[in-house]
Amino acid sequence: MPTPTGPARPGPAPACRPPAAAAPPGTGYRAVFAVPEFRYVFAAHLLSSLGVVVCEIALSVLVYRLTDSPLLSALTFALGLLPYVVGGTLLSAVADRHPARRVLVCCDAVCAAAAAAMVLPGAPVVVLLGLRCLIAAVAPVFAGTRAGSLGEILGEGDLFVLGRSLVRIVNQGAQLVGFAAGGLLLAAVPPGEVLGITAGTFTASALLLRLGTAARPARGRSGGALLGASLAGTRHLLADRRVRALLLLGWVPPAVVVVPEALLVPYGDLLGVGPAGQGLLMCGMPIGAVVAETLVGAFLGPRARTRLTFPLGVFAVVPSLGFAVRPSLGWALVLLVLTGTSIAYNFGVDRWFVAAVPEELLGQAMTVMQAGRMTMMGAAMGLAGVAAEYAPLPVVMPAGGVLGAVAVLAVLFEVRRSGARNTGEAVTT
Numbered sequence: 233m234p235t236p237t238g239p240a241r242p243g244p245a246p247a248c249r250p251p252a253a254a255a256p257p258g259t260g261y262r263a264v265f266a267v268p269e270f271r272y273v274f275a276a277h278l279l280s281s282l283g284v285v286v287c288e289i290a291l292s293v294l295v296y297r298l299t300d301s302p303l304l305s306a307l308t309f310a311l312g313l314l315p316y317v318v319g320g321t322l323l324s325a326v327a328d329r330h331p332a333r334r335v336l337v338c339c340d341a342v343c344a345a346a347a348a349a350m351v352l353p354g355a356p357v358v359v360l361l362g363l364r365c366l367i368a369a370v371a372p373v374f375a376g377t378r379a380g381s382l383g384e385i386l387g388e389g390d391l392f393v394l395g396r397s398l399v400r401i402v403n404q405g406a407q408l409v410g411f412a413a414g415g416l417l418l419a420a421v422p423p424g425e426v427l428g429i430t431a432g433t434f435t436a437s438a439l440l441l442r443l444g445t446a447a448r449p450a451r452g453r454s455g456g457a458l459l460g461a462s463l464a465g466t467r468h469l470l471a472d473r474r475v476r477a478l479l480l481l482g483w484v485p486p487a488v489v490v491v492p493e494a495l496l497v498p499y500g501d502l503l504g505v506g507p508a509g510q511g512l513l514m515c516g517m518p519i520g521a522v523v524a525e526t527l528v529g530a531f532l533g534p535r536a537r538t539r540l541t542f543p544l545g546v547f548a549v550v551p552s553l554g555f556a557v558r559p560s561l562g563w564a565l566v567l568l569v570l571t572g573t574s575i576a577y578n579f580g581v582d583r584w585f586v587a588a589v590p591e592e593l594l595g596q597a598m599t600v601m602q603a604g605r606m607t608m609m610g611a612a613m614g615l616a617g618v619a620a621e622y623a624p625l626p627v628v629m630p631a632g633g634v635l636g637a638v639a640v641l642a643v644l645f646e647v648r649r650s651g652a653r654n655t656g657e658a659v660t661t
Contacts, residue, residue, distance in 0.1 A: 520572025
């Protein structure tokens with residue numbers, strides 16, 4: 233078992249890591265966009281993110297029209313989270329044992345083919361849901377590989393941290409734009425045609441990555457069985473106390489903040505605000521996240537952003553306590569926007585994490601991080617729903633904040649004890 237500060241870990245020494253990209257003109261996000269390869273990655277991520285969101289909406293509507301079952305319709309959204317643990321655990325080694333560009337293009341191609349297959353006339357509902365699971369199982373591999381490739385494109389310094397921030401901004405913005413665009417498309421064309429458009433967005437993403445990014449060799453060795461390599465790499469990561477602590481820091485706060493978000497539809501019904509009000513509530517967290525990420529990334533330097541990690545990690549649980557007084561629509565929206573701003577704690581997590589993991593496992597580490605985050609969020613949503621069956625919403629929503637505060641404080645204490653946050657201090661900016 234490693235000591236709190238951790239022994240020298242296997243893998244290349246920090247000096248062997250890819251150097252930070254040469255500082256281009258400009259600062260902040262402008263410097264990141266000045267890297268040509270990143271512009272292609274950003275555009276591809278924007279298209280694929282919109283594709284995923286629109287796919288979820290269109291498939292949910294299609295399944296509901298075929299079955300008239302609210303349960304099966306809702307299951308299409310749940311299946312966007314549950315397979316993450318499978319892809320992130322059993323396939324995680326793919327991110328490092330094959331060239332990143334090849335993996336990214338293949339993942340997009342699989343998603344495009346799955347979306348196109350959903351359009352086939354007469355496809356049974358079980359097949360449609362299976363195809364949705366396939367897209368979700370591929371997602372953590374894609375996300376981890378892309379994160380690892382950013383380390384090669386931007387280096388592991390501040391450009392990498394800002395690049396990861398832009399990826400999160402796209403993720404949150406895609407929820408806002410994707411739901412609106414999906415709703416408008418479904419009002420004009422059948423769900424099958426919308427799914428065809430989704431297949432096109434995945435195909436366009438694959439082309440951008442193939443044509444706009446450089447071919448680089450795989451970071452890790454490609455020998456041995458994929459399953460064995462995935463499990464061995466995951467065990468190696470979890471054996472390092474610093475990496476384990478940072479994984480928990482990446483997983484726990486997001487799982488806490490989705491508790492009130494998971495109950496927004498029944499809460500809106502409790503307030504009597506109707507579908508329009510419920511939709512407005514759902515926009516609260518993404519709006520807060522986009523605003524916070526943009527402002528913190530644009531106006532604060534690396535050290536200031538890193539210092540916000542612990543305070544924002546704790547703040548993530550605070551706004552949910554306000555639901556104890558059953559706030560009106562306006563105040564509930566304020567609480568949700570404030571909760572969304574806590575996403576900026578990830579600036580420090582990314583900086584410490586990329587410095588703590590061995591270079592040859594960077595893609596797999598990012599895959600495990602993403603898979604664990606989404607799985608814990610899905611589990612937290614499910615537990616929140618179960619609790620709401622037996623207790624009033626003004627009790628369940630703040631109770632999630634109280635329990636979350638205990639969990640977050642315990643994780644922060646472990647991060648401090650492990651010395652994980654000291655690993656990023658030597659990373660050049």
